Amino acid sequence: MSGTPDTKTPATPARRGFLGVAAAGLGGVFIAPGIQLMEVAQAATPSAGANPQVRWGMLVDTSKCAEGCSDCVSACNKENGLNPQVSATSAQWIRKIEIKQISTGRTASAPVMCQHCAEPPCVDVCPTGASFKRADGIVLVDRHACIGCRYCMMACPYKARSFVHEELQEQVADVPRGKGCVESCTLCVHRIDQGDKTTACAQACTQGAILFGDLNDASSDIAKRLREVQTTQLRADLKLDPGVRYHGL
């Protein structure tokens, strides 16, 4: 190196400077968006998730539920993009059941949907874990993990689930559905997660027969009502502790 003339030295800083600027520029070009993306990602913090202190549930007052009225069913269909045309293969997340006691002849009418059990058999039997219960008690199907084996439908004592038998035409953006998967009432989880305080069926019932709320909150309307009136759980003998309660059965 000793024999190397020093004539190039003046140019070196300029080249270095250029390289430095170029490196900084390139770095900026490549790294900045990453940093920005990270910021964006961090800004969109994952939602707090379902609140384990809450247990969402419903109280159905059959004394107020009119025979032949299906406002709740229509509202559910509209909210979730279900085809209102009834067939053996159509999805029915909520249905009206007309009940007549054999011994007394007493009649009643009641909507039946997923009962959002505390001990849901559908969750137990699901091989992939697609059927799951959220911390706030809502029982859902993960549409990405459901393989369509229909074992949950065999296990549900309320026949609350439907299998999507064919291609779906019109879907609601908030409620993605898919052919070959099993689905059921979500307690309008998309509404709840957006801070709404009621479900489509409860809102549509002009008779006030469906009360939605937090069973764990002693000051909620549903909790107060549950303290006041006698209620039953469907198939209480199975001890699944459904989140939907019935009055007047």
Add this chain to the structure above:
Amino acid sequence: MRTDHTQFWLMAALGALLTGVGLGAAHYMELHGHVVTGMNNQIVWGLPHVFAIFMVVAASGVLNVASIGSVFGQGVYKPRAPLSGLLSIALLAGGLMVLMLDLGRPDRIIVAATHYNFKSVFAWNVILYSGMTGIIAVYLWTMFERKLNPYSKVAGLAALVWRFVLTTGTGSIFAFLTARQAYGSALLAPLFIVLSFGWGLAVFLIVQATMYKWTGLKLDEAIQRRMARLLGVFIAASLYLVAVYHLTNLYFARQGAFEAFILRDGGLYPQLFWLGYVVLGALLPLALLFHPKCTGARWTFAASVLVVLGAFAWLYVFIIGGQAFPLEIFPGSVVSSSFGDGVVAAYSPSLPELLLGIGGLGAAYLITVVGIRALDFMPQDDFALGAKH
């Protein structure tokens, strides 16, 4: 097996054709959705499950022949152990093919293989079926590889234990369902095990008789009589457990309506149960197997075919009849709704379902034919062992 070249290719082509038709039917079902099947939101498991569960249960039972030979040291059964292992793998594959292709999303097989809910009997079964295939493969290896022969008994014992667990698992798919009146009984696990004995042995006897026929050999009469008697014992044991299952149900008042439906008032279901299973699938085969005048191989063959047909009848009643009976959500009441509450659910199987099921049988047949051709599965030493009986 000393079949000639053409015969092998013809048999393989038939198996491939049946399998192809089944795959085509499955593709059609996936393309259009289950709306092209007879299944609906009330009868969620249909004819494909009847075929699949028959094959899976028979797969376990057919291994009995190997177990009796290897584990319990019965000389007659030892030369039959390889064929028994091959049939077990073939039936498992056929059954699983049907189960898998009947899924709403068969394309999500990777999800099923990577996401396990260990509380689910289905998830256990995924492990039990794949484990069973692996154990039988090792078992066959120990039988074919002379150096490994000493390990054959241990492998056979492992296969015996595993298949008991496997059929307990299959029975438990239904035994752990509390929702429906047909299921939710601890009896179902042992019942499925005993049913598997009969169905598996019947399949074995059909295949064995066919192989002997094609190769022009005659099965030693003593061996044939011995296996026929064993099938008879299995049929009687199955009949006994099926009777106990219904009698326990009949004892409980809450199950009375369901039993009346399945045994008397349910139209097709009681007919299939009494005529299909009890008379044709059990009593007639028993008569053919034990009647002093019916000693020939053809009677044993006929009895085996009847046992298989009876198995399909029983499974149809159990799986579809069990779902057809309405769920009792409001006890003591008459109910009606737009979702089939309070009424017996209707189901008529469609052609794609039937073809899928037949495709599964075709796949099992194809694996058997190719297996027999590739390796020496023909029971060889009957004549040498003849003196032992």
